[in-house]
Amino acid sequence: MLWVPAGLALLLVVLPVVGLLVRSDLSRLPTLIVSDAAVDALGLSLETAAISTVGCVVLGVPLAVVLARSRVPGIRVLRSLVLLPLVLPPVVGGLALLYLLGRKGFLGYLLDTAFGVTVPFTTAAVVIAQIFVAMPFLVVSLEGALRNAGDRYEQVGATLGAKPWTVFRRVTLPLLLPALGSGAVLSFARALGEFGATITFAGSLQGVTQTLPLAVYTEAESDIDSAVAMSLILIVVAVVVITVARPRALEGNPT
Incomplete structure (x- = not known):
């Protein structure tokens, strides 16, 4: 009985891609995918998504550990705030970033007047927008893994006299590695496909944002044919990333 809804779900995902393939102009496709606009956009997407993924790991790992292990009051409210980008429309996130870091935002105004730094409509704005929308995926993966693993190994390490940083480095991080790989892949894929927050906060300048x-x-x-060709490039890159990286990330993960 499950094959029927499973088949419908698969068709819902696959048929739109088939529609793109049917609509594409195969005679112009090789020319369209190597156009300046397509090459610049693909290079910028891969570069910013990779930088954003590193940012998600650097910031998201400590945050996930704090959310999973902390017992301070209000941690549930903090968790809700961290996961807010998952449910917010990306355009709203872009507006929030704009009114924080834009020239009229309270932090952006300080950066502009004190250091002459303008963040919106730069490549850095693309990275910030991508981290904003992608980091919750990493945090969710890591926090769930930590909660499933429990804290007994960390308690044993602390009992044996290991310092907190040693426990984190020698015990917590190895526990996180499978989920970290999976979460990093999800974050990269989400950053690669980010649109709403980026166009609102960073604009759309060829070669820059x-x-x-x-x-x-x-x-x-x-040029709809060019748009279809670029869409196919994005689909191919996303499929390659998920197919190649995700199984390796999940290898050895009992969950």
């Missing part, structure tokens, strides 16, 4: 999703949106207004 125009990632592949933004290029698809721009080209769809003038």
